[in-house]
Amino acid sequence: MSIEVAPPDAIVLGDSHAIALQEGCDRLGLRTAILSLSGNFWHMGLVRFNPSRGIVGRGAAQARVNGFKAQNGFEKLPHPGLPVIATFGFHLGRILPMFGIDGHRTRQEEFDADCGAHFVSRGMMRAYARAFRQAHIDMLKRLSRQVPTLLVAPPLMSEEGNMVDFRNGILAMMQEAGIATLDPCAEIAGTGRALPDALRAPDNNHGNADYGALAVELLCGAGFIARPEADAVQPARFRSARRTT
């Protein structure tokens, strides 16, 4: 006997910040298929976009991408007609520690406060970010051409100048590239402000499910995806298109 499982409403694709978004989708009764890969995979270029095969994994990421497609019965990713809620292309934990290790600062107040600091101009900051993140921006552009794609910026977990400026700088580059974006943290806390404690996961590096729910509310409010009917039964997490028992 086979059980028909409803297809997902969207794919959530990204790094570890994808989890809160997926939890938010669950809360609101949206069915999602999630592919969440370590930020390091994205940073190292182990996730690529192939013009004919879509998102492909290399090295350690290959099995994860292929497994996701097999599990969901997708021939390729993106899956035709399924919108993508994307949250990748930042991975600030992989670039900011090295950027700042010698005291490079993008903010005057932080430069003034430390006589060993180096001031970095906005032009240099953007060029540095672009050197590491242009490939991800290109990937988002290609995804956007194939299916409706919304880039959801990760929440700000600190108001340290480098963190805010890099995050907002990368987000601005994505917007300049024509990618549709949503910045839930700015909507919730204000531009350049960190996520309130109540919306943080215990690791203090990610948003929690409450944050995810707020983010998805905003996403629905922006019309990216239809809000489920109020009486919709919250389904179990979508795992495969067809399950045979």
Added chain:
Amino acid sequence: MPQKTNPYSDLPQEAFWRSGVAEAGVFGLAGLWRSRWSLPQDARFSTYGSCFAQHISRALVERGLNWLNAEPAPRRTPHDLAREYNYGIFSARTGNVYTAAQLRLLLQLASGEVAPDAPEIWEENGRHFDSLRPAIEPGGFDSAREAILSRASMARAVARSVGRADVFVFTLGLTEGWENAETGQPYALCPGTLAGAFDAERHAFRNYGFARVEADMRAALALLRGLNPAIRVLLTVSPVPLTATASGGHVLVATTYSKSVLRAVAGELQAADEGVDYFPSYEIITGAPTRGAFYAPNLRSVEPVGVAQVMGHFFAGLRLDGAKAHEGGAAGPDEAADEAAVEAAMAAEELVCEEMVLEAFNEH
């Protein structure tokens, strides 16, 4: 007939043109320079000056000597990007310092005698350029405030590089330059060439003579010693000719004048001050033995073989025979250890993130 005794009779062969130059040939020249100081074997060098000075920075790094990079690019900056933003060329992001007047102002900034916002910032089509370093950022800065902050950062780095150095290497490049006619502020380049707008009323050409160059260099020496009383100063003169002269004369004649003044000032300072030495990069490239062979076809750029020849003589005469003077011996922070610590911290965070990803599959 017995040999007459006179001051020339006991001189070494390099004191005579025939044996020292003509017979030795360009690749046989020896004893051109011997450092007047015995330096610690881990001596730290900071390098500034005109474009030829870049070769000295690079050669010190290639030799594994302690070249101070007091304003490094952020770690992991791709090499081409670092070059584009003028990181790692001199010991701070000064850009080329061609004249003694520029050096003096640079050290006034470094010592706090001149405020970072005092020299001009040029605005052009909404972009902002540092009049002391018009090419330091491709396309200029977003704002005047940002240009001043970057200049302040550079000034701090110059002060650090002087404070931590054993030897300050400076390559004198030009006597010709441009100043603000009212304030006397020197510019790196004529306004209106790379950036800024030329105004004949405000911008004045100067061809600094011996007295002015010497005065600026003496002031610079005092500023250097204010930052580091023990610092030694090694002067060189760039063998790169003028690209153009605004003197009204022929560029060949103007070049000879310019280099002669600089060479004479360097010699004067060396003779008068035990803390100053002169290294003859100019003579090695321009001297008669080379017959101009070290120049590229444009007769201006120095070919790599010429640079190698210069640096060969430099290292042959450098006396790094003193006891180590610096704990750890490294010129800068222990980069490898720093990076390993950061990598470990990032890896730990990565593990947490990976665990979060796996937890998403937990249905219990």
